[in-house]
Amino acid sequence: MEARMSTEHASWGMAASATLHCLTGCAIGEVLGMVIGTALGWGTIATVVLAVALAFLFGYALTMRGVLRAGVGFRRAVKVALAADTVSIAVMEIVDNAIIVGIPGAMDAGLASWLFWAALAFALAVAFVVTLPVNKWMIGRGTGHAVVHEYHH
Structure with a gap:
């Protein structure tokens, strides 16, 4: 059974933990x-898709x-992961x-360039900030990472 949380019970700490996990x-x-x-010299679209x-x-x-x-079975674990992570990962990936x-540029x-690594780190940091309130909102409604909480010990 899925426990539903009210919005006021979805703390920023809980949302930050879920977002960090994501x-x-x-x-x-x-x-x-x-x-x-990048190492294989693929174009932007192919690299982003991968x-x-x-x-x-x-x-x-x-x-x-x-x-x-x-102790959850594989099929159920897949369903839980899809329910818990799809929106969060999608938002994070769109943003970053x-x-x-x-x-x-x-x-x-290229992999030896500071620009490549700095841009990637910056993009992931911004994605975290944008995804954090999304996760808080979803957890408060009993969706997203809230569906995983019953399996945490």
């Missing part, structure tokens, strides 16, 4: 995708890891990729 998975996938695409796909993969995998440890693509800077 950022961890997103950052692993995003950085890996950007590094692979980065987004890996961000979702790692984001869902981190959530599933905890849910599976709580729009920023990194929008910074002149960042996508073409």
Whole structure:
């Protein structure tokens, strides 16, 4: 059974924790995708598609890891991860990729360039700030990361 929280019970700390969790998975996938695409000399679109796909993969995998440890079956863990993370990861990915693509020269800077790494770090930081109130709102309505809370010990 899904416990519904009222908006006043969705603390900023809880939202920050959920957003940091989301950022961890997103950052692993995003950085890996950007590094692979850039190292292989792929264009912006192909690199962004890979980065987004890996961000979702790692984001869902981190959530599933905890849910599976709580003794939930694989199919249910997939459903929980999809419910918990999809909106959060989508917002984070839209924001961080729009920023990194929008910074002149960042996508073409190369892995040895400070511009590439600074743009990526800045984009992820802004994505965290934008996604934080989204997660607070969703948790307050019993959606998003609120569906994972019953599996945390």
